Amino acid sequence: MATDLYTHPDYFNMDDLLSEEHKLVRETTRSWVKQNVSPIIEDYYERAAFPEHLVKQLGEIGAFGPYIPETYGGPGLDQISYGLIMQELERCDSGLRSTSSVQSSLVMYPIWKYGNEDQRQKYLPKLATGEFLGCFGLTEPDHGSNPGGMISNFKDMGDHYLLNGAKMWISNAPKADIAVVWAKNEEGRIHGLIVEKGMEGFSAPEMKGKHSLRASITGELIFDNVKVPKENLLPNKSGLGAPLGCLDSARFGIAWGALGSAMDCYDQALRYSKERTQFNVPIGAFQLTQKKLAEMITEITKAQLLTFRLGQLRNEGKATSAQISMAKRNNVEIALKIAREARQILGGMGITNEYSVMRHMANLESVVTYEGTHDIHLLITGMDVTGIPAFTREMPNK
Structure with a gap:
C-alpha cells in the first residue's frame, strides 16, 4: 500500500495570505485524508465502489456545509476555508470532493438560502453530521446545458404536490436520504422541492459503467406521481x-x-x-x-x-x-x-x-x-x- 507523501506546492508563498484558522482547517482535512482515504481510495476506485463509511467522517471534520452557521450544525467557516477543504479532498480524489460539494453547495446551500426556518432546523443539522446524505436534481436526460428546458413538473393537488419527471447524472443519488429537486409548476415557473427517500413513486437507480469518478456513486432520479408535502417546497426563491x-x-x-x-x-x-x-x-x-x-x-x-x-x-x-x-x-x-x-x-x-x-x-x-x-x-x-x-x-x- 503506497504511503501518501504529498507536500503542497507554494511557489509564491500563498500561505502568508492564509489565516491561522485557514491553515488549521487545511491541515485537519489533509491529515484525515492521508490517514483514512489515501490508503483505500485506489481499491474503491478499481471496484467502482462508494466508500459510504466515510460519509459520517466527512461530517466530523466539517466538510459538509463548512460555511453553514453553527445555529444549523455547520462550522460557520468562511469561503476560503470551504475552498481549502475542497482542495484537500480532491487532491486525493475528485469523487470524494464531489460527495462533499454536492452535500454542501447543492443540498445544504439551497435549504439554508431558499428554505424556511422549519426546513433549516429539520434537515441541516442531520446533513452537517452526515446522518443524512443528499443529492441535487437539475440535469435531465434531454436537458443538460439548457436546464431551463426541463420537463419535470409538479401540480398543486390541494393538500400536496404531485411530482413527475426524471433527472440524470445525479451524484449521491442512490444513497441519498433527500433530494433537492428542481421542477416547473403549472405556470412553468421553476421551484425547488425536498423529496425524501421512501416517498411512493420515487426511485433512484444507480448508473453503472463509468470510467471516471468510479469512487463516487451516481444515479437517476425518477418521479412517478410522487406526493410531495407542501411544506417541502423551498419558499424563498424560484426561477432558474x-x-x-x-x-x-x-x-x-x-x-x-x-x-x-x-x-x-x-x-x-x-x-x-x-x-x-x-x-x-x-x-x-x-x-x-x-x-x-x-x-x-x-x-x-x-x-x-x-x-x-x-x-x-x-x-x-x-x-x-x-x-x-x-x-x-x-x-x-x-x-x-x-x-x-x-x-x-x-x-x-x-x-x-x-x-x-x-x-x-x-x-x-x-x-x-x-x-x-x-x-x-x-x-x-x-x-x-x-x-x-x-x-x-x-x-x-x-
Whole structure:
C-alpha cells in the first residue's frame, strides 16, 4: 500500500495570505485524508465502489456545509476555508470532493438560502453530521446545458404536490436520504422541492459503467406521481436563478478542488523526476522534464492566486457568476494538462495504481464537463465581456 507523501506546492508563498484558522482547517482535512482515504481510495476506485463509511467522517471534520452557521450544525467557516477543504479532498480524489460539494453547495446551500426556518432546523443539522446524505436534481436526460428546458413538473393537488419527471447524472443519488429537486409548476415557473427517500413513486437507480469518478456513486432520479408535502417546497426563491445560485457555490468549490488534483500530480511528478535515473542522471536533469515541471508550477501558481482572490470576493459577497465560471474552467483545464504531463514524466509507472495521476486524469474528464461544460463556461466569459449571449440559435426554417 503506497504511503501518501504529498507536500503542497507554494511557489509564491500563498500561505502568508492564509489565516491561522485557514491553515488549521487545511491541515485537519489533509491529515484525515492521508490517514483514512489515501490508503483505500485506489481499491474503491478499481471496484467502482462508494466508500459510504466515510460519509459520517466527512461530517466530523466539517466538510459538509463548512460555511453553514453553527445555529444549523455547520462550522460557520468562511469561503476560503470551504475552498481549502475542497482542495484537500480532491487532491486525493475528485469523487470524494464531489460527495462533499454536492452535500454542501447543492443540498445544504439551497435549504439554508431558499428554505424556511422549519426546513433549516429539520434537515441541516442531520446533513452537517452526515446522518443524512443528499443529492441535487437539475440535469435531465434531454436537458443538460439548457436546464431551463426541463420537463419535470409538479401540480398543486390541494393538500400536496404531485411530482413527475426524471433527472440524470445525479451524484449521491442512490444513497441519498433527500433530494433537492428542481421542477416547473403549472405556470412553468421553476421551484425547488425536498423529496425524501421512501416517498411512493420515487426511485433512484444507480448508473453503472463509468470510467471516471468510479469512487463516487451516481444515479437517476425518477418521479412517478410522487406526493410531495407542501411544506417541502423551498419558499424563498424560484426561477432558474435559484438552482444556478447553488451551482455558483459548487463551481467555486470545483475551482479549488481541481487545483488540488493538479497539485497532487505535480508533487508526484516532481518527486519521481528526482528519484528516477536514466543515462546515469535523474530525469529531472533533462531540459524537457524541467520544462514540463516549470510550466506545471507556473499554472498552479496562477490558479492559486485566482482561487484565493475569488475566495476573498465570495467572502465579501462580490464574486460574480462569470468570475466563478472563469475560475472553474481555467483550473480544470490546467489540472487536465498537468495530469497528462505528469503521466509522461512518470512513464509506464504513470498508468499504474501505484500513483494517482491516471485516476486524476480520468476523474477530471468528468469534472471538465459537469456543472457547466468547458465550452459553456467559455461562452459565459464571452457574454460577460461582450454583452452578447451566444448560447442559443434559432433553427433555420425548412
